[in-house]
Amino acid sequence: NAGVTQTPKFQVLKTGQSMTLQCAQDMNHEYMSWYRQDPGMGLRLIHYSVGAGITDQGEVPNGYNVSRSTTEDFPLRLLSAAPSQTSVYFCASSLSRQGLTEAFFGQGTRLTVV
Amino acid sequence: AQKITQTQPGMFVQEKEAVTLDCTYDTSDPSYGLFWYKQPSSGEMIFLIYQGSYDQQNATEGRYSLNFQKARKSANLVISASQLGDSAMYFCAMREGRHTGNQFYFGTGTSLTVIP
Numbered sequence: 001n002a003g004v005t006q007t008p009k010f011q012v013l014k015t016g017q018s019m020t021l022q023c024a025q026d027m028n029h030e031y032m033s034w035y036r037q038d039p040g041m042g043l044r045l046i047h048y049s050v051g052a053g054i055t056d057q058g059e060v061p062n063g064y065n066v067s068r069s070t071t072e073d074f075p076l077r078l079l080s081a082a083p084s085q086t087s088v089y090f091c092a093s094s095l096s097r098q099g100l101t102e103a104f105f106g107q108g109t110r111l112t113v114v
Numbered sequence: 115a116q117k118i119t120q121t122q123p124g125m126f127v128q129e130k131e132a133v134t135l136d137c138t139y140d141t142s143d144p145s146y147g148l149f150w151y152k153q154p155s156s157g158e159m160i161f162l163i164y165q166g167s168y169d170q171q172n173a174t175e176g177r178y179s180l181n182f183q184k185a186r187k188s189a190n191l192v193i194s195a196s197q198l199g200d201s202a203m204y205f206c207a208m209r210e211g212r213h214t215g216n217q218f219y220f221g222t223g224t225s226l227t228v229i230p
Binding site: 033035040041042043044045048058088090092100101102103104105107108110 | 123166205222223
């Protein structure tokens with residue numbers, strides 16, 4: 001029962017570097033999303049997807065790209081890392097795009113940009 | 115306007131006592147779901163309890179119950195018989211049911227400390 005698998009758990013980047021955070025789920029969930037968590041601000045939505053080939057922006061999309069080529073995978077790309085992107089990132093998936101079911105979260109990635 | 119408001123940045127409770135964590139929400143959608151998540155110091159997000167807008171009764175899951183007051187748009191989490199392991203951040207979240215791609219809206223969280 002893997003659920004939502006997110007890698008890596010920790011990452012340090014230099015300003016300007018690019019990287020991809022990986023997210024995979026094995027529950028056949030249609031809905032997947034990426035959040036960032038910053039102190040005092042809760043979780044803010046970066047990008048989300050309602051199915052393979054369909055993505056859309058959330059509240060804080062600038063500096064990030066996503067793609068959804070399969071139902072299982074939803075990688076998040078940082079194009080040119082900035083110190084403001086230092087945060088904890090969570091990937092989440094949900095059973096139904098329209099339903100009111102809970103989201104299942106990955107373990108999180110703690111990213112530091114120096 | 116904030117979709118989810120949690121006004122208690124930090125709370126303390128004595129072990130074995132009950133504690134209520136406040137959450138208010140804002141939506142015009144008649145169909146929505148309310149969720150509570152727990153985030154211990156290890157960082158993972160753990161789903162605790164769900165309340166649907168059309169549910170007639172308050173949701174309960176073991177020691178967790180959700181005090182749902184629809185007219186007041188509040189969805190407070192009640193933890194009974196607090197344990198040391200309940201010390202964590204708690205997030206209230208809402209999901210509207212109006213359309214596809216409906217995202218989760220999260221509050222800023224409440225840090226709960228259980229005192230022995």
